[in-house]
Amino acid sequence: MAPISPPKSNESVYNKHITTLLGWVTHASRITRLTEFELLIFVVFVMTLVLGKLINVVAPQEEIQNYFNNKRNIFNVVFAKNGWAWTTLLIGIFQTFNYRTSAAPNLSSIRSNLSPQQRSSELVKFAVRYTLVTVWWIFFTQWFFGYPIMDKIFLHTGGKCVNITQKKLSDFTGANPNHSFDFQVMERAIDAGVKAVEEEIFESALGSVVCRRMGGKMTGGHDPSGHVFLLVHSSLFLLFETLHLTNFDQLARNSRKFKNALFSSDETPKDGKWDVQKYVSVIGTFMAENPVVAVWALCGLWWWMLLMTAVYFHSWLEKLVGLLWGYLGIFGVYVLPRFYHNPAVTRAKPN
Ligand SMILES: CCCCCCCCCCCCCCCC(=O)SCCNC(=O)CCNC(=O)[C@H](O)C(C)(C)COP(=O)(O)O
Numbered sequence: 594m595a596p597i598s599p600p601k602s603n604e605s606v607y608n609k610h611i612t613t614l615l616g617w618v619t620h621a622s623r624i625t626r627l628t629e630f631e632l633l634i635f636v637v638f639v640m641t642l643v644l645g646k647l648i649n650v651v652a653p654q655e656e657i658q659n660y661f662n663n664k665r666n667i668f669n670v671v672f673a674k675n676g677w678a679w680t681t682l683l684i685g686i687f688q689t690f691n692y693r694t695s696a697a698p699n700l701s702s703i704r705s706n707l708s709p710q711q712r713s714s715e716l717v718k719f720a721v722r723y724t725l726v727t728v729w730w731i732f733f734t735q736w737f738f739g740y741p742i743m744d745k746i747f748l749h750t751g752g753k754c755v756n757i758t759q760k761k762l763s764d765f766t767g768a769n770p771n772h773s774f775d776f777q778v779m780e781r782a783i784d785a786g787v788k789a790v791e792e793e794i795f796e797s798a799l800g801s802v803v804c805r806r807m808g809g810k811m812t813g814g815h816d817p818s819g820h821v822f823l824l825v826h827s828s829l830f831l832l833f834e835t836l837h838l839t840n841f842d843q844l845a846r847n848s849r850k851f852k853n854a855l856f857s858s859d860e861t862p863k864d865g866k867w868d869v870q871k872y873v874s875v876i877g878t879f880m881a882e883n884p885v886v887a888v889w890a891l892c893g894l895w896w897w898m899l900l901m902t903a904v905y906f907h908s909w910l911e912k913l914v915g916l917l918w919g920y921l922g923i924f925g926v927y928v929l930p931r932f933y934h935n936p937a938v939t940r941a942k943p944n
């Protein structure tokens with residue numbers, strides 16, 4: 594009879610699994626030229642879509658109705674709908690600060706020893722990367738030799754704009770809305786590919802922006818999620834631009850100082866009144882010395898909105914396509930060059 598081997602301890606089984614898992618991660622990191630930390634960031638977005646789908650499937654309908662699935666919610670209207678403007682503003686502030694802090698090493702940037710020439714050269718490289726990712730955003734969501742890529746995909750897969758009313762058509766083409774039937778309106782509309790489906794109701798192969806302006810609704814076809822694209826594209830851009838420039842030790846020290854200043858005993862209310870000016874000054878100083886915090890706060894908001902999009906909007910495939918286009922642009926600008934210039938993968942976490 595063969596000798597019975599002693600049962601393995603739980604610890605040795607866990608260790609074996611962890612070693613296998615780390616082996617996979619190292620392999621994936623070598624193939625993709627992403628550091629393990631960057632790989633983790635890419636995976637988080639896929640997991641967010643999976644989590645959103647799970648919530649959608651598991652939670653009963655009445656429980657998943659909330660403020661965040663209202664398209665008019667303030668985060669959508671103010672932030673996501675102007676997502677690239679916010680991205681530009683915050684990365685602009687961060688880079689301005691970063692350029693200046695080269696001479697102030699006590700602030701939370703690691704660029705403290707660069708010569709003026711090196712600083713200018715870094716700034717020019719940043720401007721090139723910003724232009725490339727902006728062009729990618731423009732091509733996918735705004736304009737690509739006519740309709741943007743996301744609309745072209747939608748129209749080429751049979752999508753169309755429906756429910757355009759005669760009134761909206763008149764408003765849009767600038768014709769006299771008091772005329773119930775206006776040949777000028779119809780002529781311009783037909784030029785734009787609009788056709789009547791029933792009395793006073795039209796449909797057309799129009800892009801999403803024009804369709805919305807005409808009060809129509811996009812239907813049929815494959816409609817890649819513009820939100821998933823924008824939220825992922827912007828987050829990755831912001832993280833790739835800020836993580837390697839952040840001095841985490843300094844940031845931790847500054848955060849402790851900030852916490853102490855905020856909660857110190859002389860900050861307790863006097864005569865029931867808070868010293869608002871002091872709070873504004875403490876918070877203002879912290880934000881000015883650590884602009885990366887505002888950048889990451891925006892990433893946090895984007896992550897939450899991505900989860901909401903994942904739960905409430907679009908089909909699974911449409912979200913996946915938005916995600917892949919978001920990945921593609923960042924991969925092209927930040928990772929592809931590594932296949933040519935830096936084949937050795939740096940596996941360090943950001944300081
Ligand atoms: C031939 C190449 C063209 C060259 C162009 C060169 C450009 C170089 C850089 C120029 C700097 C541009 C500065 C941009 C500053 C701004 O960001 S202003 C515009 C702000 N607009 C937005 O932020 C809109 C964001 N919203 C969207 O993208 C979409 O609404 C959406 C979130 C994707 C959702 O789409 P829906 O259709 O609403 O579903």
Ligand SMILES: Nc1ncnc2c1ncn2[C@@H]1O[C@H](COP(=O)(O)O)[C@@H](OP(=O)(O)O)[C@H]1O
Pocket residue numbers: 661662663664665666669805817818819820821898899901902906907
């Ligand atoms: N996180 C979110 N919060 C609110 N609305 C969202 C959202 N994600 C997507 N939407 C809305 O869902 C629709 C499809 O979005 P997209 O194609 O960009 O992913 C858009 O509607 P509107 O186009 O009517 O504004 C958009 O505003």
